[in-house]
Amino acid sequence: MLLCDIGNTSLHFFDGKNDYKKDVEHFDSLSITEDVYYICVNPKLKEVLKLLKNWHDLSLHVEYSKYYETMGIDRIMAVEAVDDGIIVDAGSAVTVDVVKDGNYEGGFIYPGKIAMSKTYVGISSALDYTFNFDCDLKTMPKNSQDSISYGYLKTLHSEVMSHKMDVILTGGDALEFAKIFPKARVDKQLIFKGMQKIILTIKESS
Amino acid sequence: MLLCDIGNTSLHFFDGKNDYKKDVEHFDSLSITEDVYYICVNPKLKEVLKLLKNWHDLSLHVEYSKYYETMGIDRIMAVEAVDDGIIVDAGSAVTVDVVKDGNYEGGFIYPGKIAMSKTYVGISSALDYTFNFDCDLKTMPKNSQDSISYGYLKTLHSEVMSHKMDVILTGGDALEFAKIFPKARVDKQLIFKGMQKIILTIKESS
Numbered sequence: 001m002l003l004c005d006i007g008n009t010s011l012h013f014f015d016g017k018n019d020y021k022k023d024v025e026h027f028d029s030l031s032i033t034e035d036v037y038y039i040c041v042n043p044k045l046k047e048v049l050k051l052l053k054n055w056h057d058l059s060l061h062v063e064y065s066k067y068y069e070t071m072g073i074d075r076i077m078a079v080e081a082v083d084d085g086i087i088v089d090a091g092s093a094v095t096v097d098v099v100k101d102g103n104y105e106g107g108f109i110y111p112g113k114i115a116m117s118k119t120y121v122g123i124s125s126a127l128d129y130t131f132n133f134d135c136d137l138k139t140m141p142k143n144s145q146d147s148i149s150y151g152y153l154k155t156l157h158s159e160v161m162s163h164k165m166d167v168i169l170t171g172g173d174a175l176e177f178a179k180i181f182p183k184a185r186v187d188k189q190l191i192f193k194g195m196q197k198i199i200l201t202i203k204e205s206s
Numbered sequence: 207m208l209l210c211d212i213g214n215t216s217l218h219f220f221d222g223k224n225d226y227k228k229d230v231e232h233f234d235s236l237s238i239t240e241d242v243y244y245i246c247v248n249p250k251l252k253e254v255l256k257l258l259k260n261w262h263d264l265s266l267h268v269e270y271s272k273y274y275e276t277m278g279i280d281r282i283m284a285v286e287a288v289d290d291g292i293i294v295d296a297g298s299a300v301t302v303d304v305v306k307d308g309n310y311e312g313g314f315i316y317p318g319k320i321a322m323s324k325t326y327v328g329i330s331s332a333l334d335y336t337f338n339f340d341c342d343l344k345t346m347p348k349n350s351q352d353s354i355s356y357g358y359l360k361t362l363h364s365e366v367m368s369h370k371m372d373v374i375l376t377g378g379d380a381l382e383f384a385k386i387f388p389k390a391r392v393d394k395q396l397i398f399k400g401m402q403k404i405i406l407t408i409k410e411s412s
Contacts, residue, residue: 068348070332093329096357098346106346108357109333111325119317119325123299126276127315140304140312142274151302151314155361162364 002032003192005074006040014192029055037199039073039191058198066104078170079104080194085166087190088181090173096160110156113173120148133179153180208238209398211280212246220398235261243405245279245397264404272310284376285310286400291372293396294387296379302366316362319379326354339385359386 003014011022029048037056040046049055059073067076075095078087087097087107092115097107111119113131120127127148135141135149137157157180160167167184169177174186187193209220217228235254243262246252255261265279273282281301284293288305293313295301298321303313317325319337326333333354341347341355343363363386366373373390375383380392393399 068350070350071348106348107353108347108360109326109329109350109353110357110361111322111329115325115329116317118328119321120315122324123315123317123321141314142277142312144274144276144315147313147315151316154314155316155365157365158368159361159364162368 002034002036003195004036004038005077005191005195006038006042006045007074008042012191014189019189019192037195039077039195041073058195061198061202074191075107077191077194077198079107080197081187081190082168085168086160086163087168087170088160088174088177088184089190090169090171090177094156094171094173094177096156098163098165100165113152113176116152120152133176137180157181208240208242209401210242210244211283211397211401212244212248212251213280214248220395225395225398243401245283245401247279264401267404267408280397281313283397283400283404285313286403287393287396288374291374292366292369293374293376294366294380294383294390295377295396296375296383297377300362300377300379300383302362304369304371306371319358319382322358326358339382343386363387 005012009024011024011027013020013022024042024045029052033054035054035056037058038049039058040049049057062076075089075097078089079097079099082099083102085099087099089095090112092112094110094112095107096110098105117131127144129145129148131152132145132149133153135146135153137150137154141147141150160181167181168190169181169184169186170188170190174188178184178186211218215230217230217233219226219228230248230251235258239260241260241262243264244255245264246255255263268282281295281303284295285303285305289308291305293303293305296318298318300316300318301313302316304311323337333350335351335354337358338351338355339359341352341359343356343360347353347356366387373387374396375387375390375392376394376396380394384390384392
């Protein structure tokens with residue numbers, strides 16, 4: 001049995017122990033014969049996988065009344081994996097979601113570091129710096145690089161910390177964001193844990 | 207005597223009572239014969255104004271040791287106008303600066319609403335919403351429009367409020383941002399007040 005989180009450009013597999021990625025472009029879905037439980041935000045690939053007996057779409061088994069209509073399935077799976085805490089999923093967007101006593105309390109969307117970096121350059125070419133994740137967030141900056149680093153990171157930090165909950169970091173940029181959330185638990189396989197939980201409920205109810 | 211804050215696209219005049227704007231493109235600097243005290247971030251216009259006797263560049267009279275080298279002259283003038291408080295200047299960028307007992311403590315740069323709106327659309331066409339400045343910042347959102355509105359506005363709000371200082375709002379979008387900072391003092395002429403303070407020090411020292 002494999003788990004798979006499918007984005008627009010890559011398939012992220014998990015075999016229960018290790019995780020690895022494959023390009024959507026060069027992927028042959030018929031090359032896998034064992035059972036695959038997946039979530040997918042790629043509409044084209046979703047149409048293909050529907051036709052395959054061994055590929056099982058976990059989005060069909062989510063209790064949607066807990067969430068909202070346009071919420072991404074990857075965010076939902078991360079939330080399913082957590083009983084109490086604030087989840088920061090740092091990728092092309094940074095999604096932040098709050099779970100209390102197993103109930104989803106809501107969340108927000110913040111730009112990922114690449115998108116936000118482009119935003120600053122778009123405002124002024126004088127703001128063409130990479131973000132300094134080692135920037136001192138306790139002192140107001142007095143230079144341009146830290147002015148945008150603090151503007152991007154400390155605003156997010158202040159809001160996340162204001163909830164006074166355990167912070168769980170996941171996503172491709174989790175380790176970089178761990179620098180500004182040093183007490184956070186980093187769990188790059190959080191989404192797979194949510195998927196495993198859903199699989200368990202399917203098996204229990206069948 | 208006139209005061210003038212010159213940006214890349216417009217000249218913002220203040221005659222001591224009223225303020226008004228003129229386009230940089232159609233502006234004839236020789237049309238004004240009275241004394242004008244100005245700050246200017248437009249390099250082309252700056253070269254022209256240097257040649258005119260009645261145009262006085264206030265940036266030559268700033269005590270730069272209080273600030274940092276690449277800090278915008280408009281931010282410096284806003285800071286000059288304040289003795290204690292956190293200044294939020296909301297325009298194409300949102301600059302936030304802290305002043306304590308007349309000393310500049312540092313500041314940061316956050317994207318303006320137009321730039322940030324483009325950022326979200328760039329991440330996903332599903333995030334193509336205008337920001338809801340009436341969004342409830344006390345509750346975590348459960349819909350897409352509020353997810354990005356909260357992501358943009360509440361993060362900024364949490365950081366600004368964490369300083370526990372009086373908030374002073376200025377800039378073209380000051381009234382919109384006043385919705386999320388209801389206790390803030392709105393002062394659209396803050397930069398001119400800083401300029402007047404610099405003029406006073408020039409006159410006192412001459």
